[in-house]
Amino acid sequence: IPVDPFDLVIFGGTGDLARRKILPGLFRRYCSGQMPENARIIGAARSDMEAHDYAALAAEAIQEFGGGKACEDGTLEKFLTCLDYVTIDARGDRGWSELQARVAGKDRIEAFYFSVAPSLFGDLAERLQSHGMADSKARIVVEKPFGRDLASAQALNATLAKYFDEKQIYRIDHYLGKETVQNLMAVRFGNMLFEPLWNSQFVDHIQITVAETVGVGGRGEYYDKSGAMRDMVQNHLMQLLCLIAMEPPARFSPDAVRDEKLKVIRALDPVEPHHIVRGQYDADPDDPDAMPDYRTAVDNPRSKTESFLALKTHIANWRWAGTPFYLRTGKRLCARSSEISIVFKDTPHSIFGEEAGRHRNVLSIRLQPNEGITLGVTIKEPGPGGMRLIDVPLDMSFADALGPDGAEHVDAYERLIMDVIRGNQTLFMRGDEVEAAWAWTDPIIEGWTKRGDVPKPYDSHGAGPDTSTQLMRRDDREWREIT
Numbered sequence: 001i002p003v004d005p006f007d008l009v010i011f012g013g014t015g016d017l018a019r020r021k022i023l024p025g026l027f028r029r030y031c032s033g034q035m036p037e038n039a040r041i042i043g044a045a046r047s048d049m050e051a052h053d054y055a056a057l058a059a060e061a062i063q064e065f066g067g068g069k070a071c072e073d074g075t076l077e078k079f080l081t082c083l084d085y086v087t088i089d090a091r092g093d094r095g096w097s098e099l100q101a102r103v104a105g106k107d108r109i110e111a112f113y114f115s116v117a118p119s120l121f122g123d124l125a126e127r128l129q130s131h132g133m134a135d136s137k138a139r140i141v142v143e144k145p146f147g148r149d150l151a152s153a154q155a156l157n158a159t160l161a162k163y164f165d166e167k168q169i170y171r172i173d174h175y176l177g178k179e180t181v182q183n184l185m186a187v188r189f190g191n192m193l194f195e196p197l198w199n200s201q202f203v204d205h206i207q208i209t210v211a212e213t214v215g216v217g218g219r220g221e222y223y224d225k226s227g228a229m230r231d232m233v234q235n236h237l238m239q240l241l242c243l244i245a246m247e248p249p250a251r252f253s254p255d256a257v258r259d260e261k262l263k264v265i266r267a268l269d270p271v272e273p274h275h276i277v278r279g280q281y282d283a284d285p286d287d288p289d290a291m292p293d294y295r296t297a298v299d300n301p302r303s304k305t306e307s308f309l310a311l312k313t314h315i316a317n318w319r320w321a322g323t324p325f326y327l328r329t330g331k332r333l334c335a336r337s338s339e340i341s342i343v344f345k346d347t348p349h350s351i352f353g354e355e356a357g358r359h360r361n362v363l364s365i366r367l368q369p370n371e372g373i374t375l376g377v378t379i380k381e382p383g384p385g386g387m388r389l390i391d392v393p394l395d396m397s398f399a400d401a402l403g404p405d406g407a408e409h410v411d412a413y414e415r416l417i418m419d420v421i422r423g424n425q426t427l428f429m430r431g432d433e434v435e436a437a438w439a440w441t442d443p444i445i446e447g448w449t450k451r452g453d454v455p456k457p458y459d460s461h462g463a464g465p466d467t468s469t470q471l472m473r474r475d476d477r478e479w480r481e482i483t
């Protein structure tokens with residue numbers, strides 16, 4: 001179903017994110033017929049260029065980062081006619097009147113994507129207002145990171161609130177745009193099967209892993225000021241935790257969902273220092289030049305920033321009292337894998353005797369790669385060997401279940417941009433959620449900073465520091481293998 005006609009201004013339209021995700025994503029929506037032919041995409045960035053240069057930049061980005069098949073039949077050329085460009089200075093006067101002349105006063109949806117450094121968000125908001133573009137039709141899309149602690153997030157929220165109503169602000173967390181994340185809600189709230197078991201009486205623990213194989217790459221300077229807690233846990237992992245742990249909202253509407261997520265964040269217990277493991281990756285012994293250790297990669301020999309973080313926390317409410325949540329994320333690990341696992345308790349009594357073997361049911365929700373949901377079920381080992389129990393997966397891989405054509409690949413960014421145009425904020429973070437998340441992470445970061453904790457080195461292409469394994473073993477549990 002096509003969305004209504006819109007003007008989308010991409011501030012930072014020549015940058016890495018615009019080239020890798022936003023422009024190819026919009027092109028795919030155009031190919032699918034969801035983006036109307038009279039929609040306009042206006043790149044706005046510092047570089048001096050004309051509209052035709054921008055179209056060339058977009059064509060190159062689309063060819064490199066996605067959408068290959070439709071490029072041959074002239075669709076790309078048609079899409080490029082929707083593009084325009086304005087050279088603009090977020091901090092000065094240049095370009096603003098020109099942009100205003102292109103978008104203001106038109107009877108269509110106006111969306112402004114802030115794909116620039118966060119230090120420019122306030123400048124953009126202020127200039128949109130002073131040039132008459134912050135009217136009630138306008139929507140702004142704000143990229144991460146949203147602050148680096150509670151105080152800076154509050155200040156940023158206050159700045160944006162001077163010019164825009166909360167209903168106009170779309171804070172992106174692209175994890176929420178993933179197909180499986182929405183399926184997680186469908187599985188939880190569309191089936192009778194799981195919800196009665198979804199509590200501390202039946203769930204032993206929950207683990208969330210987001211593992212990357214890449215190191216810090218060219219983002220060393222930014223990453224070293226941030227670390228895994230700020231870059232991944234405060235936003236992506238906490239959002240996943242909220243969706244798993246929240247109470248069923250009354251309806252699938254933006255504020256109903258976000259109210260429930262907020263309650264989860266506010267119920268999170270502080271984290272004990274001995275429930276935190278921080279690490280920094282070592283060099284790859286086979287190729288130390290291409291894959292140096294973390295401190296060399298960020299060019300800071302004394303860095304105490306973590307490229308790996310594992311922690312255990314609890315949610316202080318009736319549903320989850322006593323059920324630990326283990327979160328783990330890191331760079332340069334053995335596989336690229338994001339998975340949420342709900343590990344159920346043992347059956348209270350085994351009628352088959354301990355020698356038959358025992359397996360816990362695990363519901364595992366895989367975000368990448370191979371999005372899908374698997375439920376581990378115990379059955380009898382086939383054959384004449386007597387009653388021996390084995391664990392087999394009931395597998396719902398989306399590609400298998402829906403077929404290659406049934407499961408249209410929609411990247412998180414393109415889905416979220418279409419939600420912005422439709423005015424649906426369900427999959428975007430509200431200001432109070434972001435602040436509550438920082439209010440939980442700030443004391444943890446302050447704690448390790450005050451203690452002077454130094455992250456433990458860990459092997460490249462492994463599963464993180466040994467202390468991460470011990471964090472689980474102390475509780476008689478194991479991390480799921482990263483595959």
Ligand code: NAD
Nearest residue numbers: 012013014015016017045046089090115116117118143144
């Ligand atoms: P980038 O450095 O590649 O691009 C920055 C863009 O901002 C360029 O188009 C540049 O012309 C423009 N710009 C810089 N100063 C300007 C000014 N004074 N006035 C107008 N335009 C100006 O950055 P990026 O990697 O595309 O990241 C953009 C935003 O998205 C950042 O907030 C970043 O944290 C966030 N983000 C990026 C990624 C990613 O994969 N690149 C992922 C998640 C979030």
